[in-house]
Amino acid sequence: MAVRTQPAKRTESRAKRRRQLINATIRCIARRGLSGTTMGEVARVAGLSQGIVNLHFQSKDNLLTETLRFLSDEYKALFERTLAQSGPGAAEKLLALMQLDLKPSVCDRQKLAVWFAFWGEAKSVPTYQKICDAHDREYDEVMLKLCESIINDGRYKGVNAQQVVDALSSMTDGLWLAALIRPKSWDRHEAFDAVYSYLGAVFPRHYS
Numbered sequence: 001m002a003v004r005t006q007p008a009k010r011t012e013s014r015a016k017r018r019r020q021l022i023n024a025t026i027r028c029i030a031r032r033g034l035s036g037t038t039m040g041e042v043a044r045v046a047g048l049s050q051g052i053v054n055l056h057f058q059s060k061d062n063l064l065t066e067t068l069r070f071l072s073d074e075y076k077a078l079f080e081r082t083l084a085q086s087g088p089g090a091a092e093k094l095l096a097l098m099q100l101d102l103k104p105s106v107c108d109r110q111k112l113a114v115w116f117a118f119w120g121e122a123k124s125v126p127t128y129q130k131i132c133d134a135h136d137r138e139y140d141e142v143m144l145k146l147c148e149s150i151i152n153d154g155r156y157k158g159v160n161a162q163q164v165v166d167a168l169s170s171m172t173d174g175l176w177l178a179a180l181i182r183p184k185s186w187d188r189h190e191a192f193d194a195v196y197s198y199l200g201a202v203f204p205r206h207y208s
Contacts, residue, residue, distance in 0.1 A: 018056050018066075021046050025067045030113040034064060034121055065127050068118050071111060072135045078105060083142065090149035091206040097143070098195050101172045102188055112180045140165055154205045164202055171195060 024046035028037040039060055043050040057063040078100060086096035100106055122128040147161040175191045200207040 014056075017048075017052065019070075021048070021053055021056055021063070022067050022070050025063055026071075026110055026114050029064075029067070029117050030110040034117050037064070039063060061127075064118075065131075067114070068128060068131050071114060072131055075106065075135070076138065079139070079142075090146045090153065091203065094143070094146045094150065095196075095199070095207070097146075098168065098172070098199070099192065102175065102192050102195070104188075107176060107179055107188070109180055109183060112176050116177070116180065140169070143168065150203050150206055154203060156203065156205075159202060167198065167202075168195070171198060 021042060024042045025037065027045055028041050032041070037060070039053045039057075040050050042063065043053045046053075053063065057066060079097065082096050082100045083093055086093045118128050119132065122132045143165045144161055147164045150156075151159050151161055171194070175194070179186045179188075179191070196207060
């Protein structure tokens with residue numbers, strides 16, 4: 001029995017070590033940016049040898065790419081869970097997703113710093129661009145369907161669903177940036193109040 005459990009234990013240990021290194025990479029990027037992050041610094045922050053970093057990721061490029069992919073996958077899981085657990089109506093789901101973007105699990109200064117760092121490099125690094133585009137596309141598709149459903153349900157005239165999605169996305173980006181650069185004055189509840197006020201202005205029969 002012990003022999004048969006060894007592969008599973010090794011797999012679990014490997015996954016745990018990768019997660020440890022990715023968490024260290026997030027801390028490094030938040031402090032030093034992408035260019036200032038080195039495999040040696042990641043190893044130091046993780047409390048491991050650089051050889052371990054090399055073993056798991058082979059290169060800095062791979063390490064950074066896997067860190068971005070981790071953040072994207074983490075957000076996707078939270079997004080899908082929120083979508084499944086909220087409801088039942090489109091208005092409730094849309095509100096829950098907007099709340100998610102302001103929760104500490106997402107609106108975290110270290111993670112935000114890393115997201116903005118990757119977004120800044122996405123145009124010049126095709127791999128980053130591909131991951132970010134897939135992330136944004138999935139988000140936009142769900143948000144668009146929810147907004148279209150709300151518009152149909154409320155019979156709102158002259159409201160363009162795509163424009164609402166674009167506005168909400170821009171608002172979220174702005175609130176995230178404010179949380180990152182003005183942490184002392186930024187208030188999570190006030191940020192959500194701003195989002196709710198916008199939703200109330202666009203969809204008054206659903207958010208009053």
